[in-house]
Amino acid sequence: MPFKATKRNLFSGVGLGAAFLMANSSIGPGFLTQTTVFTQQLMASFGFVILVSILLDIGAQLNTWRILTVSELRAQDLSNQLLPGLGYFIAALVVMGGFCFNIANIAGCGLGVNVLTGISFQTGAIISCVAALLLFWIKEMGKMLDNFTRIAGSAKILLTLIIAFSSHPPILQALHHTIIPETISSQAIITIVGGTVGGYITFSGAHRLLDAGIKGKESIPEVNRSAISGIVISGIMRFILFFAALGVLTHGAVLDHDNPPASVFRFAAGEFGLRVFGIVLWSAAISSVIGAAYTSVSFLKTFHPFLVKHERFCISLFIVLSTLVFLWIGKPRQLLLLAGVINGCILPVALGVLLIACTRKKLMKGYTHPVWMQAAGWVVVLVMGWMGYLTIAGWVR
16 A cells, blocks of 8 residues: 655655655765865865755755656656656666765775774775665665665764864854855856765655655655755765864864874864764765665666566665675775765766656646746856866866
8 A cells, every 4th residue: 555645744754764864875985085075185175065065965856856746657667658768768868876985985994994993995885885775675665765874864963063163163154155255166166066965865755655655746745855864964964074174173183194084073072083983984984885885776677577586686686786895896995985976977967857747748647847946947057057068177187
């Protein structure tokens, strides 16, 4: 029997779980590394990057969640109905981006375990891989996703808030340069947006709602609330970590090149801070592993009944392969930064397809998507497309 969405049950269960799934997917180890690295480069002006990224997130998420839940189709199925074969292309892009992210997420797991126990990154990654597999083989997978992501997300925010207070950041200066920046970096914007709503992350919450049976025009208010909640959760965490990093840098901290966010926590609160970082990093990484694997496989499972029947096996294979590639490649810091850029470049392509699909009333079951939302979505497509081009062109040169 389909899950019936109401304001009460949505935000006590699946709706809030979907918001946390999206937020947790975006608040992964890449997010921690990216935020610290770019705060070191831009200092207080990085607040402007966060503000712009939140505005772009709103344009991407509200459009994506509403279009998919009203059409009652996952992104790949809606794309295939718009143009046969297009869904396979979108699925390939998203799964590729999700796989890149998941390699980086497994790297983050390894780093987190290393900080907590001192064992090698590789051993920590293997332990975390096993932990993620055990979570996915719990009987009620959907309920596990909702509960685990809420607990992990809340823990990350509270622990990082303690570190932010300990670092004594110049909050007024940060807020001033959030509105009036001294420096603007297109690479920082595309990396942060790519790391928070790029690639698979854009679709994680919407696909979770569809899996739970939350769909149709009658669910629009609840879907909007869930999407906005996810953006608010990730936005709060972004600013908290930014304040923590800015505080320690303002007081003269020198960050470790291979693990910069660990330096922030250690400088702010000594050995206790370092252990807190290990917990935050591991919980961020393992919840992102879960989000990436779940959402990436959700792009494949509708293509063949075999994939639906063996969804848990496909998710498990995705996690194992990600771990094996990390063990082969290594270099966790570089992987975490690269994953954000790749997924930032996927966002304008995938969102553009959905914005075209929403103009087909037959696909949208007679629903008319608001013009202002379409305009906001196209602004995201153009801005992210242009910044992606500038970033790739800079690499080529």
